[in-house]
Amino acid sequence: MCYAGKDNCIEFSEGINVIIGDNGYGKSKLYDAFYWVMYDQVFVPEKKAFQSTKIVKSKLISDKAKAQADSGRVTASVKITFHNVERDNMYILERRYSVSIEPGNILEDNDAEFTIMEKELSYLNARMVTDEDKKRSILNSILPSQIKDYLWFQGEQVESIIDFNKQDTLTKAVNVLSNIARYDAMIDIAKAAAKTATTEYDREVKRMSKDSVKSAQLEAHKSDLERKIQNGTIEQQEINNNLSRAESRCEELLNKQADAQKVSVLQERKRGLLNQLTLLNQSLKTEQVSFHRKMFRNKWVLKGTEDLQKQYAKKFSDYEQRKLALEAEEKVKREIEEEVSSNLQTRLPINVPEPNYIEWMLEKERCLVCDREAKKNTEAWLKIKELLDRPKDKKKGTKDAAAVSQDFSDDLKRLYQNGLSLSNRITDIDDDINETLQSRNDLQGKVREANREIETVDSDIQKLLADTLLTSEQAENILNEYSIQNQKAKDFKEDLNRVTQEIEHYEELLKGVNDQFKDLVTGELPVWLIEKREVTKDFEVISKSTRERVFNSLIAQLEQEANVHYQAMTSGNKSARGKIKLRKLPNGNYMPEIIDSNGNPLLGLNTSNLILVKLSAIMAIISAKGNSGEVYTLITDAPTSVFGEDYTLGFCKTISKVYRQSIIMSKEFYKNQGLRNELLTNPEIEIGKVYTITPSIFENERTDRSNLSTKIEALN
Amino acid sequence: MTKDEFYKTYLEDPLLIEKGYLTLDKINELKFHQATNSKLLEVIKIAVNGSIDGDGESVITRKINQSLNKES
Numbered sequence: 001m002c003y004a005g006k007d008n009c010i011e012f013s014e015g016i017n018v019i020i021g022d023n024g025y026g027k028s029k030l031y032d033a034f035y036w037v038m039y040d041q042v043f044v045p046e047k048k049a050f051q052s053t054k055i056v057k058s059k060l061i062s063d064k065a066k067a068q069a070d071s072g073r074v075t076a077s078v079k080i081t082f083h084n085v086e087r088d089n090m091y092i093l094e095r096r097y098s099v100s101i102e103p104g105n106i107l108e109d110n111d112a113e114f115t116i117m118e119k120e121l122s123y124l125n126a127r128m129v130t131d132e133d134k135k136r137s138i139l140n141s142i143l144p145s146q147i148k149d150y151l152w153f154q155g156e157q158v159e160s161i162i163d164f165n166k167q168d169t170l171t172k173a174v175n176v177l178s179n180i181a182r183y184d185a186m187i188d189i190a191k192a193a194a195k196t197a198t199t200e201y202d203r204e205v206k207r208m209s210k211d212s213v214k215s216a217q218l219e220a221h222k223s224d225l226e227r228k229i230q231n232g233t234i235e236q237q238e239i240n241n242n243l244s245r246a247e248s249r250c251e252e253l254l255n256k257q258a259d260a261q262k263v264s265v266l267q268e269r270k271r272g273l274l275n276q277l278t279l280l281n282q283s284l285k286t287e288q289v290s291f292h293r294k295m296f297r298n299k300w301v302l303k304g305t306e307d308l309q310k311q312y313a314k315k316f317s318d319y320e321q322r323k324l325a326l327e328a329e330e331k332v333k334r335e336i337e338e339e340v341s342s343n344l345q346t347r348l349p350i351n352v353p354e355p356n357y358i359e360w361m362l363e364k365e366r367c368l369v370c371d372r373e374a375k376k377n378t379e380a381w382l383k384i385k386e387l388l389d390r391p392k393d394k395k396k397g398t399k400d401a402a403a404v405s406q407d408f409s410d411d412l413k414r415l416y417q418n419g420l421s422l423s424n425r426i427t428d429i430d431d432d433i434n435e436t437l438q439s440r441n442d443l444q445g446k447v448r449e450a451n452r453e454i455e456t457v458d459s460d461i462q463k464l465l466a467d468t469l470l471t472s473e474q475a476e477n478i479l480n481e482y483s484i485q486n487q488k489a490k491d492f493k494e495d496l497n498r499v500t501q502e503i504e505h506y507e508e509l510l511k512g513v514n515d516q517f518k519d520l521v522t523g524e525l526p527v528w529l530i531e532k533r534e535v536t537k538d539f540e541v542i543s544k545s546t547r548e549r550v551f552n553s554l555i556a557q558l559e560q561e562a563n564v565h566y567q568a569m570t571s572g573n574k575s576a577r578g579k580i581k582l583r584k585l586p587n588g589n590y591m592p593e594i595i596d597s598n599g600n601p602l603l604g605l606n607t608s609n610l611i612l613v614k615l616s617a618i619m620a621i622i623s624a625k626g627n628s629g630e631v632y633t634l635i636t637d638a639p640t641s642v643f644g645e646d647y648t649l650g651f652c653k654t655i656s657k658v659y660r661q662s663i664i665m666s667k668e669f670y671k672n673q674g675l676r677n678e679l680l681t682n683p684e685i686e687i688g689k690v691y692t693i694t695p696s697i698f699e700n701e702r703t704d705r706s707n708l709s710t711k712i713e714a715l716n
Numbered sequence: 717m718t719k720d721e722f723y724k725t726y727l728e729d730p731l732l733i734e735k736g737y738l739t740l741d742k743i744n745e746l747k748f749h750q751a752t753n754s755k756l757l758e759v760i761k762i763a764v765n766g767s768i769d770g771d772g773e774s775v776i777t778r779k780i781n782q783s784l785n786k787e788s
Binding site: 541 | 717722725735737763773780
């Protein structure tokens with residue numbers, strides 16, 4: 001794979017050994033190397049599964065090694081030396097896989113070779129172990145299969161090792177790592193003994209019966225009741241399992257529900273803010289439109305026209321004065337005309353005699369007033385004609401005729417008056433504009449504020465969703481599922497009550513039947529038989545209660561141990577809270593939960609907390625095993641990748657206390673130099689060997705792997 | 717786990733005292749190899765012995781039966 005050449009040798013010592021490298025640097029391949037030697041399998045990321053050598057074949061071999069070999073055999077080999085320093089013996093495990101390279105062709109072997117060499121003392125020569133049973137025994141002593149999951153794991157597997165969805169994982173772990181199986185076997189023995197004794201007793205009772213027909217009837221009834229009790233017990237167990245599942249799911253959902261509720265509340269708040277923002281934007285838009293309308297409606301356009309009004313007033317005044325002057329001039333002119341006119345004819349009023357008489361007199365050349373002759377063009381005739389040519393009598397009002405050809409006085413006056421009334425408002429325009437601008441600014445401020453709040457709420461939601469690994473939709477679903485599971489749990493409880501009552505009723509009936517059986521007995525039943533029945537019954541009861549007591553004690557021990565690790569791992573981290581409680585479920589299994597100082601379950605725990613609870617439980621299991629004198633090496637790839645850097649040091653401190661030797665692959669120490677220094681110098685961490693690994697070609701530049709190798713450097 | 721340790725865990729059961737199989741002061745004194753007058757304790761010892769020795773369930777059950785068949 002990415003390790004090429006013969007110099008890839010890493011030595012580990014007691015304490016915590018750390019391989020530091022960024023993503024894509026080859027940490028997981030190193031973990032794979034361990035796994036391959038032990039189990040002939042490697043993890044194939046594309047398949048997300050472990051696959052055997054038979055399937056992976058030549059991919060096991062470094063591309064660089066394959067590229068550099070023109071022909072001949074190329075081998076991938078991993079050798080692990082386990083040295084028991086107390087006994088000073090050694091096991092050297094080696095797995096090799098080879099291919100034959102021909103020009104343009106690779107011939108793959110089907111299988112890998114696996115050898116175990118044994119040194120009884122480190123300074124003696126190694127002997128190959130050929131016996132397959134012994135090989136298996138050695139492998140099992142290095143890593144017992146039943147605890148393998150708790151010792152060799154990858155970060156992502158922590159979730160499944162202690163799976164909160166499978167309530168019996170903790171129980172299984174306790175079963176595997178303790179002697180509780182012996183107590184289970186004792187219960188089976190006690191049950192078998194009690195059954196034998198009861199059968200023997202019943203047979204004797206039947207034999208001594210005075211009424212065989214009645215006995216037969218009672219026996220049939222008894223069998224029927226026993227069958228019903230047995231069925232009821234099975235049903236009761238099933239309901240208990242269902243109830244446990246529903247309760248644990250509720251518990252799990254309740255934990256998430258708190259987050260989901262927080263998300264829901266935040267989303268509701270976001271919706272409210274969005275509505276508020278829509279309204280504010282509408283108001284702002286209306287205000288914007290209104291702002292333009294106010295240019296005319298509120299006469300803002302007049303702003304700055306004060307001088308125009310003054311200029312207009314002056315012009316209007318000039319116009320009026322000029323007009324008055326013209327009118328005065330006209331009046332004088334008219335008066336002169338009138339005077340002239342009155343001078344022209346003073347004896348006769350105007351139109352007297354009427355013009356037709358005058359025209360007739362001119363024609364007749366005779367004055368009909370004085371009845372004298374007036375020859376044409378004589379003085380008299382001309383006087384008469386003068387009467388005809390007199391200026392017409394000016395109608396009344398003529399004297400008020402306009403002095404100018406177009407009189408705009410009224411219009412100009414209206415304009416002046418309008419202007420005057422508007423000019424009074426110009427002084428208020430600034431205040432009006434200021435008020436409007438202020439109102440618009442307020443609205444804009446509110447919009448900005450709403451946007452800011454939405455951003456904050458969004459960020460809170462995203463943070464919450466990231467912490468809880470929930471999507472927004474999942475958060476909604478959780479609330480729905482919680483109510484469904486809660487209802488289920490209630491229904492199961494009702495079912496359980498019903499079935500329990502039925503069983504009690506049948507047991508009561510069975511007791512009655514047994515009494516009736518006894519009543520039919522003639523003579524005395526053997527004392528030893530009665531005693532045998534009672535003793536075996538008591539043995540059955542005691543075997544069950546002892547098993548429960550021992551198991552509860554193991555759980556209490558596990559809980560105490562897990563809390564020690566949990567507190568150690570979370571020390572100095574402000575977000576960690578509460579303590580671990582292993583809660584008993586109706587079906588007898590246990591579920592880890594975190595409680596506060598009053599014993600109430602803490603809700604809304606983040607993912608890191610839950611992972612830490614699981615790791616604490618794993619460590620408790622291992623340390624409990626360690627107390628029995630068995631010591632194993634922890635090998636884990638990226639165990640801290642599932643929780644934040646804050647916990648990394650706490651994890652290392654605890655690891656170095658729980659495991660005599662551990663090998664962890666980590667990227668946290670690659671990125672954070674301060675953390676790396678702390679790892680190397682913190683006296684609370686029993687440090688082993690620390691290495692960095694660096695690929696010759698970085699992952700994002702790795703188009704061609706034919707020159708890919710990995711450099712290993714020791715830091716201490 | 718030794719036979720004695722295994723046996724002791726059963727002796728801690730309250731039912732033994734409740735039903736008069738054992739008195740409180742005797743619990744700590746009793747050892748696996750010590751004979752008792754209690755049939756129940758003898759039955760437990762047979763089961764513990766067989767279990768630790770790796771006997772099968774039927775073998776142990778038969779031994780228990782035989783021990784209780786004796787009229788005494």
